[in-house]
Amino acid sequence: MNRIEFRGVSKSFPHAAGRMLLRTRMLEWFGAHKHERFFALRNVTFDLQDGESVALIGGNGAGKSTLLSLVAGLAAPDAGTVAVNGRIAALLELGSGFHPDLTGAENLVLNASLLGMSRRDTYAAMDSMVDFSGVGDFIHEPLRTYSSGMVVRLAFSVAIHINPDILIVDEVLAVGDHAFQQKSAAALRHLREQGKTLLFVSHSGAAVQAMCERALWLDHGQVVSDGNVKEVLEAYEGRSTVA
Amino acid sequence: MWKGDLFFLLSNLVQKDFKIRYRNMSLGVFWSLLNPLVMMSVLTFVFTKVLGGGNAREYALSVLCGLVTFNFFALGWSTGTSSLADNAHLIKRVPVPREVVPIASVLSNCLHFLIQIALVLVCVIVFGRGINIHWLWLPVLWGLEVVFVCGLALASSALNVYIRDMRYVVESANTVMFWLVPVFYSFTIIPAQYVPVYLWNPVAALVLSLRKVLLDGQAPLGHTMSNLAIASCVTFAAGWFIFQAVKKRFFEYL
Numbered sequence: 479m480n481r482i483e484f485r486g487v488s489k490s491f492p493h494a495a496g497r498m499l500l501r502t503r504m505l506e507w508f509g510a511h512k513h514e515r516f517f518a519l520r521n522v523t524f525d526l527q528d529g530e531s532v533a534l535i536g537g538n539g540a541g542k543s544t545l546l547s548l549v550a551g552l553a554a555p556d557a558g559t560v561a562v563n564g565r566i567a568a569l570l571e572l573g574s575g576f577h578p579d580l581t582g583a584e585n586l587v588l589n590a591s592l593l594g595m596s597r598r599d600t601y602a603a604m605d606s607m608v609d610f611s612g613v614g615d616f617i618h619e620p621l622r623t624y625s626s627g628m629v630v631r632l633a634f635s636v637a638i639h640i641n642p643d644i645l646i647v648d649e650v651l652a653v654g655d656h657a658f659q660q661k662s663a664a665a666l667r668h669l670r671e672q673g674k675t676l677l678f679v680s681h682s683g684a685a686v687q688a689m690c691e692r693a694l695w696l697d698h699g700q701v702v703s704d705g706n707v708k709e710v711l712e713a714y715e716g717r718s719t720v721a
Numbered sequence: 722m723w724k725g726d727l728f729f730l731l732s733n734l735v736q737k738d739f740k741i742r743y744r745n746m747s748l749g750v751f752w753s754l755l756n757p758l759v760m761m762s763v764l765t766f767v768f769t770k771v772l773g774g775g776n777a778r779e780y781a782l783s784v785l786c787g788l789v790t791f792n793f794f795a796l797g798w799s800t801g802t803s804s805l806a807d808n809a810h811l812i813k814r815v816p817v818p819r820e821v822v823p824i825a826s827v828l829s830n831c832l833h834f835l836i837q838i839a840l841v842l843v844c845v846i847v848f849g850r851g852i853n854i855h856w857l858w859l860p861v862l863w864g865l866e867v868v869f870v871c872g873l874a875l876a877s878s879a880l881n882v883y884i885r886d887m888r889y890v891v892e893s894a895n896t897v898m899f900w901l902v903p904v905f906y907s908f909t910i911i912p913a914q915y916v917p918v919y920l921w922n923p924v925a926a927l928v929l930s931l932r933k934v935l936l937d938g939q940a941p942l943g944h945t946m947s948n949l950a951i952a953s954c955v956t957f958a959a960g961w962f963i964f965q966a967v968k969k970r971f972f973e974y975l
Contacts, residue, residue: 491973500886551723551816553972565724566816574814579741591733592815594725 479563481644481675482526482549487558489544489699490515518544520699521558528643531676533686533707535714536696542679545696546570546646549677564643564675567593569633571648578622582613582632585621589636603639610665611635612658631658638665644675663688683711723816730817731825738829753836757788764788764905778848779936786931787904789841793834794870794924795895797827801874802881802891809975819968820961823878827871838863845935853938862930862941862949869923869953875960879967882974903928920945923952 493514519541526532534542547553548560550568575592576585586607590600608617611631616624624632637645647666666689670676680686686693686707693710695703703710743750765781804826805812805819812819838859846852881887902924903911911919919925926949930941 500884503884547813547972552813554969568814568816570814571810575811577737577741579744580737584737584740588733588737591726591730592811592817594723595729596726597729600729 479528480525480561481528481530481563482524482677483559483561484522484524484545484548485559485561487519487522487548487555487560488517489519489541489548489553489555490517492516518699519548519555522696522699522701523558524694524701524704526644526675526677528675529670529673530692531670531678531690533690533693533711534677534679534696535681535686535693535711536702539698540696541699542696543570543648544699546648546677546679549644550646562644565594565640566644566646567637567640567642568646569637569648570646574633576621576629576633579620581620582611582617582624583608586611586617586632586636589633590640593636593640595640599640607635607639610638610661612661627655627658634662634665638662638669642674644677645669646677648679683715686711723818725817727818727821731821731828734821734825735829735831738826739832742829750832750836753833754840757785757792757837757840760788761785768905782844782848782850782936783907783932784905785841785844786935787902787928789834789837790866790924790927790931791899791902791904792837793830793866795898796833797830797867797870798873798877799888799891799895800830801827801870802877803888804874805878805882805971806885806975812971812975819971820875820964823874823964824871826878827867827874831867834863841935850936850938853934855934855938855940858930858934858941858946861946862927862934865923865949865953866927868957872953872957872960875957875964879964879971882971883967898924901925908932920948921952923949923956926952 493516522541522545534545536542544553546568547570548555549562550566550570551562575589577588580588583604586604587600590603590607591597595603611617611628611634613624613628613632616628621629621632637647645666663685666676666678670689676689678686678689680689690707692705693703693707693714694701695710695714703713761781761784764784765777768784769775769777769780801823804823808822811817811822877887877891902922903919908919908925908929920929926945930945930949933939933941
């Protein structure tokens with residue numbers, strides 16, 4: 479079964495999107511202001527099978543985050559089709575949806591509901607989530623007193639507890655300490671053994687190789703290479719050092 | 722697509738807004754009472770002592786009915802309008818149904834609203850007006866107000882994503898409404914030719930009906946209630962429609 483299907487997907491953004499003013503809009507309506515669009519993805523096609531774990535690699539601005547946001551259903555493509563089957567947990571950014579003034583426990587509950595967990599499942603998994611995060615007594619302190627590593631641990635803990643079919647992880651693991659990195663790597667391996675689909679973005683070649691069998695290399699919004707993780711990584715690192 | 726527990730999510734978002742708002746206030750909910758009490762006293766002083774005569778008690782009650790209705794309308798609409806822009810990090814990172822954000826933002830004002838409602842009811846009883854059977858209309862009235870404000874917030878929050886000046890439009894509209902809604906004057910002094918226009922304004926119809934129930938001990942007028950119900954539902958439907966039409970591009974513009 480295909481978990482994720484991209485068919486000729488393109489996605490562009492307006493260049494002047496930073497200026498959300500009435501004046502800009504009026505100029506647009508009168509046709510005086512033509513905004514150019516920036517293509518973040520161009521004609522991208524790939525499939526992700528159930529149970530595959532794929533690394534997404536590429537330099538800054540290659541379109542990785544745009545691709546992930548299309549998979550997560552946050553944005554719609556300009557052209558082409560995106561199909562996703564199954565429940566997704568997306569860790570796109572450090573504790574997105576966390577609020578600094580809420581306690582760790584309150585943030586856990588809020589985040590679980592944002593990721594689509596039911597009330598009953600959330601409270602049933604609460605102890606296990608707190609335990610996995612390893613923040614201990616800090617769980618009843620406001621999040622602003624946490625170190626950044628603790629915030630990631632909390633966010634990661636929720637994500638693996640919602641029992642997703644597809645887990646998207648975007649370079650967040652690097653922030654945790656060594657012990658937590660090992661713990662989360664073990665948790666990811668466990669998810670893989672259960673046959674979950676994993677989409678993983680990381681700049682660390684070692685982490686990518688340990689976690690994934692396949693890699694997708696994006697450059698300027700296009701797929702440069704798609705295949706065995708070792709070969710793609712070698713080609714990518716080779717080119718990066720030359721350039 | 723997001724498949725989750727919508728009610729659980731909504732209640733968590735409402736609680737979040739509420740906790741954040743009140744956690745950093747040492748006097749907590751007391752602030753919810755202070756504003757209408759101060760406004761009531763000032764308006765009563767100005768309109769019964771400075772600008773004219775009249776029974777201060779009667780006037781105070783009448784003003785309070787207007788203030789509480791207007792406060793929820795103004796606060797709910799303005800916080801709802803900026804809700805999507807304020808929660809841009811959520812919209813860009815979590816695939817939750819977008820409609821939830823402005824609606825939660827309006828609903829998070831409800832506790833504030835309930836406290837003020839309690840204040841009105843206590844004042845009504847203290848000032849010697851009893852409880853009557855028509856109080857059963859009150860939940861309907863306030864329910865319609867919530868529906869109406871949610872509809873406005875859906876439309877204005879969506880437009881605010883594209884045109885950030887929207888919040889200033891809403892602020893100005895709120896100031897205008899304070900004068901156009903019979904908050905601090907009686908409905909009876911409105912010239913006859915303007916009465917139908919007033920009745921189509923849901924906030925004015927709400928204030929009128931609220932005074933009818935609480936002060937006169939009568940049921941709200943049938944046509945006022947039907948106008949109110951129609952205007953609230955149409956506003957909500959229009960807000961929902963506008964929101965659906967533009968929500969696809971939120972990601973790019975936030």
